[in-house]
Amino acid sequence: KQEVTQIPAALSVPEGENLVLNCSFTDSAIYNLQWFRQDPGKGLTSLLLIQSSQREQTSGRLNASLDKSSGRSTLYIAASQPGDSATYLCAVIDNNDMRFGAGTRLTVKP
Amino acid sequence: DGGITQSPKYLFRKEGQNVTLSCEQNLNHDAMYWYRQDPGQGLRLIYYSQIVNDFQKGDIAEGYSVSREKKESFPLTVTSAQKNPTAFYLCASSINRGGGYTFGSGTRLTVV
Numbered sequence A: 001k002q003e004v005t006q007i008p009a010a011l012s013v014p015e016g017e018n019l020v021l022n023c024s025f026t027d028s029a030i031y032n033l034q035w036f037r038q039d040p041g042k043g044l045t046s047l048l049l050i051q052s053s054q055r056e057q058t059s060g061r062l063n064a065s066l067d068k069s070s071g072r073s074t075l076y077i078a079a080s081q082p083g084d085s086a087t088y089l090c091a092v093i094d095n096n097d098m099r100f101g102a103g104t105r106l107t108v109k110p
Numbered sequence B: 001d002g003g004i005t006q007s008p009k010y011l012f013r014k015e016g017q018n019v020t021l022s023c024e025q026n027l028n029h030d031a032m033y034w035y036r037q038d039p040g041q042g043l044r045l046i047y048y049s050q051i052v053n054d055f056q057k058g059d060i061a062e063g064y065s066v067s068r069e070k071k072e073s074f075p076l077t078v079t080s081a082q083k084n085p086t087a088f089y090l091c092a093s094s095i096n097r098g099g100g101y102t103f104g105s106g107t108r109l110t111v112v
Helices: none
Strands: A003-009 A008-014 A019-026 A030-038 A044-051 A055-060 A060-069 A072-077 A086-094 A099-100 A104-109 B004-007 B010-012 B018-025 B033-039 B044-051 B054-057 B062-068 B074-080 B085-094 B109-112
Touching: A003 A044, A003 A086, A019 A030, A019 A086, A019 A104, A030 A060, A030 A072, A044 A055, A044 A060, A044 A072, A072 A086, B004 B085, B010 B018, B018 B033, B018 B085, B018 B109, B044 B062
Parallel strands: A008 A104, B010 B109
Antiparallel strands: A003 A019, A019 A072, A030 A044, A030 A086, A055 A060, A060 A072, A086 A099, A086 A104, B004 B018, B018 B074, B033 B044, B033 B085, B044 B054, B062 B074, B085 B109
């Protein structure tokens, strides 16, 4: 059964800092990996979708990488802003369904 | 704009009562899903449907029921058999099983 782990569980950084969120998964036979953002009490907003054949995806200040063989993905956020404060969720889709990590709660201090 | 609409945003259920959560999408997606989110835990799959008139149990289906009579709609009923229904419920859809997911804004269910 696929298991997804996100480290760290919480992260607090000063504004302007570059940061990396980590995601690992146990079964490398995945279709794709998706990063989401969740604000308190809200639904999930898709940030980046990486197909299994891809190595990375970029959107603005966000860059996500995928290394299937090692079962890892990273989400890089450049020049962090207070508005980036949220919980970031990593999810993998394999033959069965989408499995989520527990998330990293990010706080960016002004 | 295309998207997923969940209603209501907040729902209160009395002990022993069945309640139904609505999920509607206009993305023309084939697959739809229901997840439950509890504090400090990841999302857990309740039910999913890949085509109309067909659905499958997820990891925590006990005490829940669904229907998929239309492509656009996938309502979730929380029955009295669900002993701990207080949670945040999220509906999602994808164009197919391996595609990226789009989520609704969620329904917060509280037992009173």
